[in-house]
Amino acid sequence: MHNKTIVFALVISIAIFIWVASLADAPVEHKIHHPDSREMKIVHPEKSNYALTSTRENNSKEIQAPISGIALRQCRNIPHTKDALNSFLNHANEGGEPAQYINDVVNRFEFCKKFADIKVNYIQRLINEAEQGSVESLNEFWKIPETEYADVMGLDPQSRSDFIVNRRTFLSTKYRLAEKLALLGNEDATLKLVKSYQSYDPASLKPSYVKSLAYADFGLQTTQDNEYYLKLNWFKQRLLVSATPDEIELANSITYQLLSKANNEVKKQID
Structure with a gap:
């Protein structure tokens, strides 16, 4: 019985030894961390989508940014297709048009063909831009003649009464926008009004030397530019020669009102 016990223990020992040896010879598995494993840093879908959406929106804004009214006006009365341009070039060369004119049309065609909305009402866009403080848009708007204004705005040129009303609206808008920028401190707008009131006042429908003087x-009293000061003073001295004491007093009163309005505009900008 004792011998059987010894044999059994020996068999068990041999089996254990063989099992341990087999483990020692087996290859060791190393855990590899792949970039897409579950242990990687979690990216929140809502944040990721927001970033991508924001990027797409920013790119879209860059591509679809509104064209300025000045740029749109340059695209007026030019060929809008390649065939139309070729037809224009044939007629222009046959008619002996100046090379400078032909090159100008070709350059504007190349400039405008990248815009998708060249048929937009550029006059209204110029007005909107001037309302927001663009001096360049104001100057461009003042260059527009009445016939062009009526054409772009789709006004009826046959109706005499409508023509008069639309003309007053057009000119009043010019002066209103110029005054808005003058009150914000723009010397170009101020000088424009000084000159223009000597020929026409939208309120009285005749020249107003009093407003020009004002x-x-x-x-x-507002400019800090020496060149503008000299120009404005020249106009003032010239107007004073023919002004009556009552007109000078009235001009001083208007000037006071303008200075008060300008101060209010400055406060609005600060607030």
């Missing part, structure tokens, strides 16, 4: 004095 704006000249307003500009002298």
Whole structure:
């Protein structure tokens, strides 16, 4: 019985030894961390989507940014297709048009063909831009003649009464926008009003030397540019020669009102 016990223990020992040896010879598995394993840093879908959406929106804004009214006006009365351009070039060369004119049309065609909305009402866009403080858009708007304004705005040129009303609206808008920028401190707008009131006042439908004098004095009290000061002072001295004491007093009153409005505009900008 004792011998059987010894044999059994020996067999068990041999079996254990063989099992341990087999483990020692087996290859060791190393855990590899792949970039897409579950242990990688979690990216929240809502944040990722927001970033991508924001990027797409920013790119879209860059591509679809509104074209300025000035750029749109350059695209007026030019060929809008390649065939139309070729037809224009044939007629222009046959008609002996100046090379400078032909090159100008070709350059504007190349400039405008990248815009998708060249048929937009550029006059309304110029007005909107001037409302927001663009001096360049104001100057461009002042260059527009009445016939072009009526054409772009789709007004009826046959109706005499409509023509008069639309003309007053057009000119009043010019002066209103110029005054808005003058009150914000733009010397170009102030000088424009000083000159223009000597030929036409939208309110009285005739020249107003009093308002011209008032704006000249307003500009002298607000400008810090020596060149503008000399120009404004020249107009003021010239207007004073023919002004009566009552007209001078009235001009001073208007100047005071303009200075008060300008101060209010400055406060709005600060607030």
